[in-house]
Amino acid sequence: xxxxxxxxxxxxxxxxxxxxxxxxxxxxxxxxxxxxxxxxxxxxxxxxxxxxxxxxxxxxxxxxxxxxxxxxxxxxxxxxxxxxxxxxxxxxxxxxxxxxxxxxxxxxxxxxxxxxxxxxxxxxxxxxxxxxxxxxxxxxxxxxxxxxxxxxxxxxxxxx
Numbered sequence: 001x002x003x004x005x006x007x008x009x010x011x012x013x014x015x016x017x018x019x020x021x022x023x024x025x026x027x028x029x030x031x032x033x034x035x036x037x038x039x040x041x042x043x044x045x046x047x048x049x050x051x052x053x054x055x056x057x058x059x060x061x062x063x064x065x066x067x068x069x070x071x072x073x074x075x076x077x078x079x080x081x082x083x084x085x086x087x088x089x090x091x092x093x094x095x096x097x098x099x100x101x102x103x104x105x106x107x108x109x110x111x112x113x114x115x116x117x118x119x120x121x122x123x124x125x126x127x128x129x130x131x132x133x134x135x136x137x138x139x140x141x142x143x144x145x146x147x148x149x150x151x152x153x154x155x156x157x158x159x160x
Contacts, residue, residue, distance in 0.1 A: 012038035018068035022057035044118040073128040080118040
């Protein structure tokens, strides 16, 4: 039985945290647990300190993956593009976050804190119960243009 986007939203909205992975400056994966809020558009919102690796990584490369859930044999894999919320949207995103997670009110006032909003590119909902099923959702409208290598392609040359 396929899950609908409304059911996926309900699943995500019921979870208050997940593990996000970003790409380090050396290309290595770096993961951290964060508190999340999900919008009806399936955007993820989370906060972090500006000095944390995930913030520095996302400022350099906005690609992010996340795993949300894991209880009761249900989980979501999420890939998206993160955008740091600027000073014009900060108050609104903080209000949205606290409406869903009022228990975090003390944390969101930390100095040096910033919010990210992540637009989905691909989501997989997995139910490993019986019968098991997997549903995937694609969001091509959120996919960025192809990233070109900085130094172009290098071709191997024969020594002959």
